[in-house]
Amino acid sequence: MARITLDGLRHTYSEPGEAAAAYALKGLDLAFEDGGAYALLGPSGCGKSTLLNIISGLLTPSEGRVLFGEEDVTRATTSDRNIAQVFQFPVVYDTMSVRQNIAFPLKNRGVRGPELDSRVEAILELIGLEHVADRRARGLSADQKQKVSLGRGLVRSDVNAILFDEPLTVIDPHLKWRLRTQLKSLHRETARTMIYVTHDQTEALTFADQVVVMFDGEVVQVGAPQDLFERPEHTFVGHFIGSPGMNLLPAQISADRARVGSVEVQLPGRATPQPQQKTELGVRPEHVKLGTSGYDARLVRVDDVGRYRIAVLKFGGETLKALVPEGVEIPAAPKVSFEPNGLHLFADSRRMQWEGRA
Ligand code: ADP
Numbered sequence: 542m543a544r545i546t547l548d549g550l551r552h553t554y555s556e557p558g559e560a561a562a563a564y565a566l567k568g569l570d571l572a573f574e575d576g577g578a579y580a581l582l583g584p585s586g587c588g589k590s591t592l593l594n595i596i597s598g599l600l601t602p603s604e605g606r607v608l609f610g611e612e613d614v615t616r617a618t619t620s621d622r623n624i625a626q627v628f629q630f631p632v633v634y635d636t637m638s639v640r641q642n643i644a645f646p647l648k649n650r651g652v653r654g655p656e657l658d659s660r661v662e663a664i665l666e667l668i669g670l671e672h673v674a675d676r677r678a679r680g681l682s683a684d685q686k687q688k689v690s691l692g693r694g695l696v697r698s699d700v701n702a703i704l705f706d707e708p709l710t711v712i713d714p715h716l717k718w719r720l721r722t723q724l725k726s727l728h729r730e731t732a733r734t735m736i737y738v739t740h741d742q743t744e745a746l747t748f749a750d751q752v753v754v755m756f757d758g759e760v761v762q763v764g765a766p767q768d769l770f771e772r773p774e775h776t777f778v779g780h781f782i783g784s785p786g787m788n789l790l791p792a793q794i795s796a797d798r799a800r801v802g803s804v805e806v807q808l809p810g811r812a813t814p815q816p817q818q819k820t821e822l823g824v825r826p827e828h829v830k831l832g833t834s835g836y837d838a839r840l841v842r843v844d845d846v847g848r849y850r851i852a853v854l855k856f857g858g859e860t861l862k863a864l865v866p867e868g869v870e871i872p873a874a875p876k877v878s879f880e881p882n883g884l885h886l887f888a889d890s891r892r893m894q895w896e897g898r899a
């Protein structure tokens with residue numbers, strides 16, 4: 542078991558040396574601590590599978606190194622790296638039984654006898670397939686096959702890390718939650734490094750202690766779920782995390798004022814962008830308050846989404862969403878105020894530092 546370090550990693554599927562736009566990974570330095578639960582979160586096409594396959598050894602990066610501990614494994618095979626990987630779609634041997642499929646990775650490593658049997662039984666129970674243990678994999682449903690795949694990934698206890706690439710995509714929605722919870726408790730029990738790829742923020746935030754947010758071939762932030770919510774380092778993190786995501790309002794910043802269209806918002810500190818930068822004021826819908834005093838706004842509509850409502854407003858010509866908890870009244874002609882700690886500034890999509898504020 543070892544820490545996994547990615548050093549100056551870049552990858553292109555075409556000839557190296559092409560324009561940056563052709564790179565699936567554009568330059569990445571990252572470390573996964575031994576025993577951590579990580580998620581790689583980002584939209585389809587941002588480079589998650591590419592990164593995972595470079596860690597497991599299915600792909601050799603165009604540039605940069607992969608280290609396990611101090612050892613350079615950039616050119617080592619998957620089996621030399623001693624890594625288990627679960628893919629988005631099932632990888633099973635159709636002619637073998639469920640039990641044989643799960644036993645296979647252990648037998649390959651020379652595990653026999655009672656140890657083999659007890660590991661296989663434990664995994665069958667975990668994935669809930671005891672009742673079909675002796676059936677051939679060929680006849681199983683897609684989600685049963687994926688559970689077998691998951692079982693094969695989890696059965697060995699001596700791996701350096703287990704990598705999951707959107708493993709629950711084909712699983713029935715109401716089983717997803719259960720399996721994810723089980724993966725989480727398995728992580729707690731075994732303290733093995735797990736890296737879980739998903740485009741679903743709920744999956745990432747519930748599984749991982751540290752979430753690596755990727756966007757367009759780059760890592761834009763690594764943090765605990767709470768950091769991503771409270772201190773997004775990039776506008777992408779602001780609007781991708783949260784439901785609905787952060788309001789991002791084009792704004793002109795001057796010292797402690799942000800002008801959004803016709804409205805001038807008082808800031809809790811000062812900030813000085815560079816002259817040509819594109820600047821935005823960010824505020825989560827949770828931190829927008831509606832009342833009888835504050836800035837002018839116009840209520841456009843109210844969406845009821847169950848546990849709370851979302852008030853959609855026009856604010857200085859921009860759309861602004863406010864999350865209104867159950868039981869709180871929405872004035873017909875509301876004024877808007879912001880929680881001072883909920884205001885964020887971005888310049889060219891990156892978080893700006895405040896001056897004169899902690
Ligand atoms: P994700 O897993 O986040 O959806 P991928 O790592 O699969 O993203 O893809 C990243 C980028 O690399 C995408 O633009 C994708 O089209 C491209 N890509 C992925 N696999 C290949 C491949 N085998 N050949 C060429 N381009 C690829």
Ligand code: MG
Pocket residue numbers: 589590591706
């Ligand atoms: Mg993928």
